Amino acid sequence: MKVKILAALAGIGLLIHQYMIWFYAPIAQSGPVQKIFYLHLPCSWWALISFFVVFVSSILFLFGRKDVFDRVAGAAAELGMLFATLALVTGSVWARAEWGHWWLWDPKLTTALIMWYVYAGYLVLRSTPMGRDRKALVCAVLGIVAFLDVPLVFFSAKLWGSAHPDGLARKGSGMELSMWKTVFAGLIAFGFVWGAMLLTRVKQLGLLARLEAMLVWDDQE
Template sequence: MKVKMLAALAVLALAAHQAMIWLYAPIAQSGVVQKIFYMHLPCSWWALVSFFVVFVSSILYLFGRKDVFDRISGAAAELGVLFATMSLVTGSIWARAEWGHWWLWDPKLTTALIMWYVYAGYLVLRSTPMGRDRKALVCAVLGIVAFLDVPLVFFAAKLWGSAHPDGLARKGSGMEVRMWHTVFAGLAAFGFVWGAMLLARIRQLGRKAEMEARLIWDEE
């Protein structure tokens, strides 16, 4: 029921967000292409939230050794990589229009790409043939260590400077009120999507674990 409610809210919120992007938010100085920002930013934020969930649930697994925390970590990591991928893709499209290049080895972009590779490797580890308890333990340790790169992504523009719009915003370039309204609407809309997908995936992983346990029981 919670998943269905969140999914319904996600559909309505995404529709409202699209309307705000194209009908409410003003066109920036850089032109219509700037409107991809309203998709790029929510993807980036919810990717970081996903990896924070991996970090917290990994700590909880180490202390409690409860399988539910391992499933939460796995589901959140999958969503994090998905949203990070969308963030990198939309960011590259925006960069091509703004800078004339699909990619620049900018501190913020580079740390974001490293983060993507780290968590993609985390997912590969989760798919390797290994004992369930041992794999959950190793993944929990990696889930904690991997989070070290997340603050670097968040503060990269402040620490090393950046051509990324986040770095410019920190220097006070400013945004109109209607732009901020659209940003917050996007964060909420993508939040509903994220919540529905996370709960659904955790449920799927739980059922998968039950089926595997039954198969082992039947074989014995």
């Protein structure tokens, strides 16, 4: 029931967000291509939130050794990779239009790419043939260590400077109120999408664990 409610809210939220992008938010000086920002930013934020959930769930698993925390960490990591990939793709499209290059080895972009590879390795580890308990333990440790790169992505523009718009934040964004409203509408809409997908994936992983346990039981008999 919760998933259905979140899914319905996500659908409504995405429709409202799209309307605000194309008919409410003004066209920036750089032209219509700037509107990809309203997709790029929510993907970036929800990727970081996903990896934070991996971090917290991994800690809870180490202390409580409850399988549900391992499943939440796995589901959040998958969503984090999905949103991080979308953020990198939309960011590259934006960069090509704004800077004339698909990619710059900039502190913000480089730390984001490193983060992507770290969590890609995390997902590879989760798919390796290893004892369930041992794999959950190893993944929990990696889920905690991997989070070290997330604050670097968040603060890299302020620490080292950046061509990314975050690096100019301290000089003022110059965004109008309608643009900020569109940003927050996107964050809320994508949040509903994220919540529905997370709950669905956690449930799927729980069913998969039960199925694997039944298969092991049958083999033993």
